[in-house]
Amino acid sequence: MKPEISEVNDAKEVRSFYERMPYPAPLTNLDRHLELYQNPERKRALFHLMFPTEKPRSGQQILVAGCGTSQAATIALREPDAQVTAIDISETSLSHTRNLQHKYKLENLELHQLAIANVQDLDRQFDQIICTGVLHHLSDPDLGLRSLREVLKPTGAMHLMVYALYGRTGIYMLQEYCRLLKVGTSDRDLQDLSTMLDVLPSDHPISNVLHQTKDFKHPDALADALLHPQDRAYSVPQLFEWLDRCGMSFGRWFEQATYLTQCGMVAKSPHTAHIGKLPMRSQYAAVELFRGTITKHNFIAYRDDYPNESQPIQFDEAKSSSRSRYRWRQYIPLRLPWTMSIRERLPLGAVAIAINRAHTYPDLILPIDAEQELLLNAIDGKRTLNEIIQIAAGGVNEKRSLKFFKRLWQYDQIVFDAS
Ligand SMILES: C[S@@+](CC[C@H](N)C(=O)[O-])C[C@H]1O[C@@H](n2cnc3c(N)ncnc32)[C@H](O)[C@@H]1O
Numbered sequence: 001m002k003p004e005i006s007e008v009n010d011a012k013e014v015r016s017f018y019e020r021m022p023y024p025a026p027l028t029n030l031d032r033h034l035e036l037y038q039n040p041e042r043k044r045a046l047f048h049l050m051f052p053t054e055k056p057r058s059g060q061q062i063l064v065a066g067c068g069t070s071q072a073a074t075i076a077l078r079e080p081d082a083q084v085t086a087i088d089i090s091e092t093s094l095s096h097t098r099n100l101q102h103k104y105k106l107e108n109l110e111l112h113q114l115a116i117a118n119v120q121d122l123d124r125q126f127d128q129i130i131c132t133g134v135l136h137h138l139s140d141p142d143l144g145l146r147s148l149r150e151v152l153k154p155t156g157a158m159h160l161m162v163y164a165l166y167g168r169t170g171i172y173m174l175q176e177y178c179r180l181l182k183v184g185t186s187d188r189d190l191q192d193l194s195t196m197l198d199v200l201p202s203d204h205p206i207s208n209v210l211h212q213t214k215d216f217k218h219p220d221a222l223a224d225a226l227l228h229p230q231d232r233a234y235s236v237p238q239l240f241e242w243l244d245r246c247g248m249s250f251g252r253w254f255e256q257a258t259y260l261t262q263c264g265m266v267a268k269s270p271h272t273a274h275i276g277k278l279p280m281r282s283q284y285a286a287v288e289l290f291r292g293t294i295t296k297h298n299f300i301a302y303r304d305d306y307p308n309e310s311q312p313i314q315f316d317e318a319k320s321s322s323r324s325r326y327r328w329r330q331y332i333p334l335r336l337p338w339t340m341s342i343r344e345r346l347p348l349g350a351v352a353i354a355i356n357r358a359h360t361y362p363d364l365i366l367p368i369d370a371e372q373e374l375l376l377n378a379i380d381g382k383r384t385l386n387e388i389i390q391i392a393a394g395g396v397n398e399k400r401s402l403k404f405f406k407r408l409w410q411y412d413q414i415v416f417d418a419s
Helices: 009-020 031-036 040-050 071-078 091-103 116-122 141-150 166-180 187-198 207-212 219-226 236-245 264-268 272-276 280-291 370-377 385-394 398-410
Strands: 002-006 061-065 083-088 109-114 126-132 152-163 248-253 296-303 332-335 339-342 352-356 366-368 414-417
Touching: 009 091, 031 071, 040 332, 040 414, 061 071, 061 116, 071 083, 071 091, 071 109, 071 126, 083 091, 083 116, 091 109, 109 116, 116 141, 141 152, 141 236, 166 207, 166 219, 166 280, 187 219, 236 248, 236 280, 236 296, 264 272, 264 280, 272 280, 332 385, 332 398, 366 370, 370 385, 370 398, 385 398, 398 414
Parallel strands: 002 109, 061 083, 061 126, 083 109, 126 152
Antiparallel strands: 152 296, 248 296, 332 414, 339 352, 352 366
């Protein structure tokens, strides 16, 4: 543990906020995580979300930048054969992480009180950088992202989450309201704020956040959302401009169905075909405007000099280069561990509904018919698409099967091990 604080001056106000109001609410018990991580498929699926065409790397260097109270400990628990380095400017957040480190004997975790702008002081390069809910709090997010890029290996990947602009309109209105009334972070102020939310008009622009976020009225969450001294948000076009400026390239959305014209209600709009002809970035921008309530952008990004094609998943044989012509046949589909099938309130013809519990939009459910269920059940983490299609060949047409797997992928039900 490096004791001195190395930080640029403008991080001081944010640091003092997180010293007083660490977020997320600290955890003292990771037993539930431990249980989940017994399943090695979880780690494998997460790896291939970032690196679809690679074999899992052993001994990875992982940086958790702005680790907060528990994120770094959970990652160290999940990735016992990786070396996890975590930095944060708040000693309070680090001390909660340190308690978890001792309790779970996480010898693969190293903690530093360090600002992102000074991350080069670590003198290390990383395979993965995880920085969620942090860069939008920096006075200079460009400097923050460029600093992280400097310590990312050219073959590495970043998992980033930053606030989304339009869906946070209500939050910015209430931040302004709190500034007008000089609402502070005392218990009494937070209690009053929580009560105030109960009497807000039900169609206030913040209502989407109140519905989407389970713990929003918890004092820590409330302070982080409404009383934060510094935050900004990005529309989709602003996000891409930011990545371009900082030498990064977009890989994929963590939950891509939210942004795809092929998924959910957007697919039923009379404009769907038109949107589908736009460049990908404009399609995502259009879907963000269509949905109107996206509050976070959670995504994977690479250095712009990443040596290979980072996310080459491709189902369209006509569009594939001759080298990759039949490559999809060799993909091994992996079910994302936080997905599930339910059998209630089924639409006509469906035998199940596939859902991804990380989706916040109810229109992103995927009804499955009997033929499709055969294919879904044949996913075992070992069989390739080709093998699955052969197994089911008795009753299932190849073209229809492939279309279904593409849909499962678009709806965040599966990722592919294309290594
Ligand atoms: C909202 S919390 C997110 C924590 C964690 N990433 C997660 O997703 O659970 C933001 C964290 O970033 C830290 N932070 C803010 N500015 C920072 C900076 N410039 N350098 C390093 N950490 C910073 C804060 O102290 C806080 O712990």
